[in-house]
Amino acid sequence: MAVTRYHRYIGELWDDLNLEELVSELSDFLLQSGFGQEGGEWDEDSLQALHDSILEALLRRGLLSDEDLQKLMSDQDALDQFLQKTVERLVREGYLKTSEAEPFHDPTGGGERGGAGPPVRFELTEKAVDFLGYRALRDLLGSVGKASFGRHDTRDLATGIEASGPSKAWEFGDTMNLDVSGTLLNAVAREGLHVPLDVDYEDLLVRQSEYQSSCATVVMLDCSHSMILYGEDRFTPAKKVALALSHLLRTQYPGDSLHLVLFHDSAEEVPLSQIARVRVGPYYTNTREGLRLAQRILGRQRKYMKQIVMITDGKPSALTEKDGSIYRNPFGLDPRVVALTLKEVAACRRQGILVNTFMLARDRDLVAFVQRVTQMCRGKAYFTSPWSLGQYVLMDYLNKKVKKVH
Numbered sequence: 001m002a003v004t005r006y007h008r009y010i011g012e013l014w015d016d017l018n019l020e021e022l023v024s025e026l027s028d029f030l031l032q033s034g035f036g037q038e039g040g041e042w043d044e045d046s047l048q049a050l051h052d053s054i055l056e057a058l059l060r061r062g063l064l065s066d067e068d069l070q071k072l073m074s075d076q077d078a079l080d081q082f083l084q085k086t087v088e089r090l091v092r093e094g095y096l097k098t099s100e101a102e103p104f105h106d107p108t109g110g111g112e113r114g115g116a117g118p119p120v121r122f123e124l125t126e127k128a129v130d131f132l133g134y135r136a137l138r139d140l141l142g143s144v145g146k147a148s149f150g151r152h153d154t155r156d157l158a159t160g161i162e163a164s165g166p167s168k169a170w171e172f173g174d175t176m177n178l179d180v181s182g183t184l185l186n187a188v189a190r191e192g193l194h195v196p197l198d199v200d201y202e203d204l205l206v207r208q209s210e211y212q213s214s215c216a217t218v219v220m221l222d223c224s225h226s227m228i229l230y231g232e233d234r235f236t237p238a239k240k241v242a243l244a245l246s247h248l249l250r251t252q253y254p255g256d257s258l259h260l261v262l263f264h265d266s267a268e269e270v271p272l273s274q275i276a277r278v279r280v281g282p283y284y285t286n287t288r289e290g291l292r293l294a295q296r297i298l299g300r301q302r303k304y305m306k307q308i309v310m311i312t313d314g315k316p317s318a319l320t321e322k323d324g325s326i327y328r329n330p331f332g333l334d335p336r337v338v339a340l341t342l343k344e345v346a347a348c349r350r351q352g353i354l355v356n357t358f359m360l361a362r363d364r365d366l367v368a369f370v371q372r373v374t375q376m377c378r379g380k381a382y383f384t385s386p387w388s389l390g391q392y393v394l395m396d397y398l399n400k401k402v403k404k405v406h
Contacts, residue, residue: 014089017063019095020131022054022057022063023131023132025057025060026057027132027135029049030124031132031239031240031243031275031276050087051084051087054087095124097123124276124277129243129272129273129275133243133244134247136240137244137247167179167206168208169206170205175206179207182205186202190203215304216298217306217307218298218308219259219311220261221242222263222310222314223264223278223280224264225280227280234360235279237390239275239278241393242260243272246258246272257301260275261290261297263289264281264283264284264286265283265284265318267286268293269297283318284328285316286317287310288316288340289318290310291308294348295347295348295351295353298351298353306354307354307355312366313361314366315363315368316334319341333365333369338369342376345372355377356379357370357374357379357381358382358384358389358393360384362383382396
């Protein structure tokens with residue numbers, strides 16, 4: 001019969017552990033692994049991977065004191081118990097969820113898994129996804145020089161409608177955002193000071209303000225195999241950007257919409273709540289199919305602005321044929337693939353959809369293709385790295401939210 005030894009100080013440790021800091025430290029593991037198994041099912045190895053990641057986070061971040069860590073590391077039973085209880089607390093406080101109603105059993109030997117019973121299935125909850133989006137957004141905005149919101153004026157643009165420049169003479173069609181003082185001064189300069197004062201059309205001045213438009217955005221995320229090749233994970237930072245954008249829109253721009261499209265051999269729309277379980281596969285890059293799906297999504301939106309944010313590290317290398325089969329050619333720029341893909345870019349331009357491309361590689365063929373895309377749709381192209389991608393995407397999005405109106 002297995003005996004579990006409880007230590008007085010251990011209970012205090014797992015109860016006092018800051019779960020927000022822990023989940024933040026685990027973000028790369030949670031988003032990168034998709035919990036280790038296809039469909040989100042865990043086996044003992046994947047649960048052990050979570051335990052190992054928690055321990056690594058504790059050692060790296062200093063979430064526990066050196067004295068407490070030393071006690072844990074010197075007692076394997078106490079360490080196993082601490083890790084198990086920490087996972088249980090993550091479930092209890094709504095960061096993880098499981099399909100099994102019964103409590104966890106320690107995979108390291110402290111309990112049994114129930115023999116032939118179904119495997120325990122874990123997923124990130126909406127609370128966890130929202131929290132990871134918040135932390136990603138905070139980190140990205142912090143990296144470009146933003147601090148917390150306050151009441152102090154800055155040179156940066158923010159939400160709201162504020163007078164931002166000199167007044168101008170009123171013209172037919174202008175919003176009647178009247179500059180009363182300037183208008184009266186014009187009338188006095190023209191007629192002199194007397195009562196009543198006649199104000200003519202030529203006296204009218206209106207304030208130029210910042211206008212914030214509504215925007216429908218589709219993030220096209222490349223999940224071909226190259227996104228994790230060459231010793232660099234480009235996919236996890238891209239998923240963090242999508243989470244950060246989602247949190248930004250929900251909290252600061254509730255009138256906007258955001259959709260996520262994965263493109264590989266084909267393309268599909270994925271709910272943002274499921275982004276943690278998305279993974280790269282042995283796929284090619286069917287950019288054309290991603291653009292076609294993005295256009296259908298944006299066609300249903302009634303927004304002033306519509307845009308596609310395409311994040312990729314490779315040139316188009318696949319097409320969906322009329323019979324549903326996939327044509328693939330990874331060698332160079334296939335003229336047929338490029339021509340049909342650019343045909344969809346032209347369709348985006350006709351519909352007023354802006355296409356901005358964020359390139360995670362400097363492949364010559366990719367650069368040549370993206371240059372043609374930007375010329376056709378008057379979008380922008382950014383050469384960036386996985387670690388600066390979020391800053392580029394967020395600043396581009398925020399800058400397009402504001403334009404001058406009269």
